[in-house]
Amino acid sequence: MHIKTGLVDAHLYCLKKSVVDFLADNKSISSIRGELVPYLVRKQFSKSMNSPKVNDEADQNLKKKDEIQISSRDEVLLQLTRDRSCWNDHRGDMSEAYHGGRLRCYVHIMDEGMCYRVNTLAAYIEANRLAPKLFDEPAVHPSAVISVRCLIGADSIIGASCQISDKTSIKRSTIGASSTVREKVKVTNSIIMHGVTIEEGCNIQGSVICSNAVIGRGADIKYCLVGSAQRIEPEGCCFTTAPCTKYCNIYPPPNQPPSVFQVLSPAQLSECDWT
Structure with a gap:
């Protein structure tokens, strides 16, 4: 694991439509960087995303919208990210990372060019x-x-x-x-x-x-x-x-x-x- 402190957030976010709909339904979220992204990251690593029991209304909205039928193009992209990632959220079995959950948060680190x-x-x-x-x-x-x-x-x-x-x-x-x-x-x-x-x-x-x-x-x-x-x-x-x-x-x-x-x-x- 590598922890870096020299990265600067460019404030450029690519969001799936289901996340945009979730944001529109939750007026209390006022900052993408400070509130929405941390929330999505927590949910990405939360087993409750894949559990049939959902505790709060916000989780229900996110789960409902995230379970919209995924197109074949989305499936290809998800498979590509799984193949290129060595990260796994569990040990002791051969289940895929994230236990099949479809919520993902990624960051692109710019190695060259100007941002x-x-x-x-x-x-x-x-x-x-x-x-x-x-x-x-x-x-x-x-x-x-x-x-x-x-x-x-x-x-x-x-x-x-x-x-x-x-x-x-x-x-x-x-x-x-x-x-x-x-x-x-x-x-x-x-x-x-x-x-x-x-x-x-x-x-x-x-x-x-x-x-x-x-x-x-x-x-x-x-x-x-x-x-x-x-x-x-x-x-x-x-x-x-x-x-x-x-x-x-x-x-x-x-x-x-x-x-x-x-x-x-x-x-x-x-x-x-x-x-």
């Missing part, structure tokens, strides 16, 4: 940065209109029908399809989704700009998430996750996760007391 868990804004940006390495397609789509006087890093992606203007710098970023980037814009470590318009002189760093958003002229955006179809006002505005004690209703309190924030006007900006 990346995206559960934070930074991880999402990093996953998009690594994505080009997995494909042979060109980083810049052939239909994109790119000015010869702009700088695009080798680790950036430019989508279809994009327009990139003069004196623009794009590094370690992804620009979605049909987006427009005007002159003198700097985009670093950011994700720009499709249909976004970025006006002249903007600076975007470590942020995600969702579809069809409009970033006004001269806006400075750092480590933020801008929602779909939102409009950021023109120059003189500051857009950041840093909390302001004066405008606490506009910016989040300390230690709170970033969200879609409003933009301060120049008058408000001059009165800010950043913490």
Whole structure:
């Protein structure tokens, strides 16, 4: 037996329809990872699954749904798992493992390739940065209109029908399809989704700009998430996750996760007391 502590749950689960039906019937289960999977694992090793006596209503539901007629394809897969597994839940007889029970839980350990868990804004940006390495397609789509006087890093992606203007710098970023980037814009470590318009002189760093958003002229955006179809006002505005004690209703309190924030006007900006 080998016990490992270096594995990370990718939160990708393949469930048989009977298990999905069981989950739908049991509204009290709120977490697949924390409640459903441990429950199924316990039942997999429980003799009560194969005993005619079932104690609780949940067991009855699971037993009933798990005993749905299994197709010939299911039988082939079950036989394959039995042949490739050396595990047995009992000793002293020649009975098959699990005593014929049909409930199984398996885990796939990824030995090669890339499997990346995206559960934070930074991880999402990093996953998009690594994505080009997995494909042979060109980083810049052939239909994109790119000015010869702009700088695009080798680790950036430019989508279809994009327009990139003069004196623009794009590094370690992804620009979605049909987006427009005007002159003198700097985009670093950011994700720009499709249909976004970025006006002249903007600076975007470590942020995600969702579809069809409009970033006004001269806006400075750092480590933020801008929602779909939102409009950021023109120059003189500051857009950041840093909390302001004066405008606490506009910016989040300390230690709170970033969200879609409003933009301060120049008058408000001059009165800010950043913490």
